[in-house]
Amino acid sequence: MLKLYRWPSDDWRNIGAEMPSEIIWADLLNATDEEKQFVERLLGIRIPSEESLSEIEASSRLIRDHGTLYLSAPAVRLTEDNEAEITPVGFVIGPHVLVTVRFAELPIFDDIGKRIGSDDSLENGMCVFTSLLEAMIDRGADVLEHLGARVDTLSRGVFRGGLVRTQRPVRSSRRMREALENIGELADRLAKARDVLLGVGRIASFAGDVGSEWITAASKTRLHAVSKDVVSLSDYETRLSDKIQLLLDAVLGFINIQQNELFKVLxxxxxxxxxxxxxxxxxxxxxxxxxxxxxxxxxxxxxxxxxxxxxxxxxxxxxxxxxx
CATH class of the missing domain: 1.20.58 (Methane Monooxygenase Hydroxylase; Chain G, domain 1)
Structure with a gap:
């Protein structure tokens, strides 16, 4: 699907040989070959594939080619089973138009799309790109806060006798197994949040340092603020990671103690x-x-x-x- 923001019609096939100046953002969601070729022809760019956007080396994620920025970062989407999955997102930034390439529904993009019609500060593609990064940071902060609350709850259950309070070994074993499953889920969610934060930090820093004449000082200031937010959230994520590791060690220690008690009885x-x-x-x-x-x-x-x-x-x- 191709969606052109600030273009009054949903039918992009009526556009001529040049991209209208009103359009500041072209959003490609699971785009067809026809849609990709249309955007490539109008803007003189190349649309990266899902495989290229999924590459992890910096040289593939941060590219400047003839004044156009080709950036990619991971994002997290929720499946129908409420499972978090990593999906790549591509950004192609030119002097006026932003092109995003994605392969999953992401609420952040829809929220920014709704703002475009009423927010005059979103005057070009770079402004939209910066707003998307800021929204991703806000979403990442909310996720880390949620994970932090779950870690605190689990920590109270582990260190205040919630695992081994009962005298029935079967119940204790079930509680320990559930605690290990929760710790594994938290560690997985935290790892995905870390990947997103690192990806956003890289592209924000790169976009702010390239020095293109069409990147305004205001945009660079906002990108620098995004980079600083990534650093602070990374510190918080590191603390959560250490706490999860402590919980894992504690649960494994309680399991060893329970096994020792069983061997003592035998x-x-x-x-x-x-x-x-x-x-x-x-x-x-x-x-x-x-x-x-x-x-x-x-x-x-x-x-x-x-x-x-x-x-x-x-x-x-x-x-x-x-x-x-």
Whole structure:
């Protein structure tokens, strides 16, 4: 789909050989070959493919060719299952027109598109580009704040006994498994937010430093502010990442403690059961001559010996603090 902003008609096929001066933004969403060729012909540019926009090296994401900027950055979209996925976004910036190339619905682009009709400050493509970056930063800040709140909630549950408060090991194991799943989800969301912030920071810094004559001082100031916001959000993201790593280490530590408790119980049971088993095995042998069979109190003494052989190890474990 091709959408031309500040052009009164939705039918772009009626446009002649030159791009009308009213148009400041051409948004390509899953564009067809015909739409791509139309924009390329009018502006004398090339429309990058999804594969080229997905490349991670800086030389492929930050390009200046004959005064035109070819930039790309990752963005996050939500699937129907509310799962976050990375999708590439391309920006082709010229003296007057901005061309965006994307392959997923992104609410930020729709919001900026609604502003164009009423916001006179969006006078050219660079202004629209700067507004898009600012909106992406605002969205990234909201995501980090949401993730920070979830991390704090999970942290309280982990360090205030929420995982091992119950005396039933099955419930503790289920809670620990859920905690690990939540930590993995948070780490994945945070990694995607980090990718977006790094991408926005790179293209904002590059666009502000190229020095093209059609990039105004006001736009450069706004791009510099975007770069500073990226730095501050990156610091916050680093702190969240460290906290998530701490939570992961803590949960794994609780799992090890629970396993040690289980092995402790198994050790006590095995040690307590060995002496009675030996005595019962000895007295259960079918030998013809066994002196204990002739004892008057042999049966009672045998019971006493079996019970004592099981109780004495328990007393020893108790003194060693194994039941605490």
């Amino acid at each position: 050790t006590i049971v095995s040690v307590v059961g060995v002496p009675p088993t030996i005595l019962v095995g000895i007295w259960g042998m079918n030998f013809k001559y066994m002196p204990e069979l002739e004892w008057t109190f042999g049966y009672a003494l045998a019971w006493l010996a079996v019970i004592a052989s099981g109780v004495l190890p328990l007393i020893w474990f108790k003194r060693r603090g194994w039941f605490e």
